[in-house]
Amino acid sequence: MAELWTLLTENPATFKGGGIWRIMVNINDALTAIAYGLLVLFFAAGIIKTCGSFTDLKKPEHVLKAFIRFALAQGAITYGMELMQALFSIVQGIVTTVMSGSSMAGSVTELPTEIVDKIESVGMLESIPLWIVTLLGSLLITVLSFVMILTVYGRMFKIYMYTAIAPIPISSFAGEPTQSIGKNFIRSYVGVCLEGAIIALACIIFSAYAASPPAVGDTELSAVTIVWNYVGELVFNLLVLVGAIKASDRIVREMMGLGG
Template identity: 60%
Template sequence: MDGIIDNLQNAIQTWNEKLAEIWLLLTQSPQNFKGGGIWQIIVKIHDALLAIGLALLVLFFVYGVAKSCANLTEIKRPESALKLFIRFAIARGLVVYGMDLMLAVFEIIQGITETIMDTVGIGNVSQTVLPQEIIDAVGDCGFFESIPLWAVTLLGGIFITILSFVMILTVYGRFFKLYMYTAISPIPLSCAAGETTQNISITFMKSYAGVCLEGAIIVLACIIFSSFAASPPVVDPTASAINMLWSYTGELIFNMLVLVGTVKMSDRIVKEMMGL
């Protein structure tokens, strides 16, 4: 009978390990993720695109001047010339120091995420554990009674394992998005030089802030799930082993589906919050 229980316990152990890995990942910065090797590549790509961003900066600036100023006489006015100079200087600063700005935004939002973690305590996050009543009930079953139990634990174990990998892949995907935003940042930030194209830069920074904020949403989702884990599904000791196992596994998978769905929709939740 140990093999029947092992199917479910191994899957639950995998789930707990992935959940703990998520907490670890959400405390890391892009510079330290996977030893920092990926970040070095992103920095090289960013620096290579910096020259293109500066060239586009001039192009968008000239285009913005042509669209906003009706004639050369208007450009010669001191207030108009000062406004254009300030716009160009700010846009150039965004392109040249865009990576520093994005890292500052990440650090601010990361501080929010870490504050949430410190409030509940990382070590206090409850793990999912198979109740002893079910283990004892399965151990008392005969050979023929164990056949449906084996099927339930096998299917439940496969489903839980799939959910755990879907959840961790979503968190890894957030890091990929952070790297992509950072690498390509000189291009959209150069749009700030033109009055008619500045919305592209604003939307880009809002979207980047949204990706950073996804970490806080994922942490909140994990905390809520931990409350479910602290109060596991009620097991009826008078029911048969198959009913106990089926009821527990079904409710457990439902709770896991809620968490995985929330983690998967973290980007959508952030977009709704920020109006993106």
């Protein structure tokens, strides 16, 4: 769980020493030149689409509106990286607030005393099936943990991809017919950043469950049965957590009205 908390609060600019971020910034700079060309293209297409005739272009309000749109789109491309970082900082502040408000970061679940006593009283032969059950449970928990960490890593990779390709969709703001591309891009980027808040909430809910360990049940049962029941319930809770984390992108899309 501590690894998840660390990844959720990590800044892409400093992640893994910042090497990946520098590459994305270089790609962003390279695509900026192409974006300026698309800016003119989208602007011209928008003028042709919105103005019915050359007479409309002579109207001051149309000229002013087109000029403002072009200037704003050009500014968005020029300062696109700053815009992306500002949006990330705002959403990351939400994630940090959610995590700090829970006061559950780094919480550790301990085995109930009844199970510990039962395990310590097991003989040599009885410890073999107990060892097998423990090994299976550990493997399942490890696999589920890897799935969760990979999902959080995937969010970080998506942020890198959005940052690198940003100038292209942002240039679509130059034309009124194509501005929906830029709007959807911004909303999708904010959605990817918000996935961190959803994942943090899922971890907080799981931590609340983990704070109340699974019931031991009948202490007269064998140690293997008690441990199996305990591990099974713990794995089930982890499966629910994995499902919530994997569904974070879908939840955000529904919240943002992105569909898909």
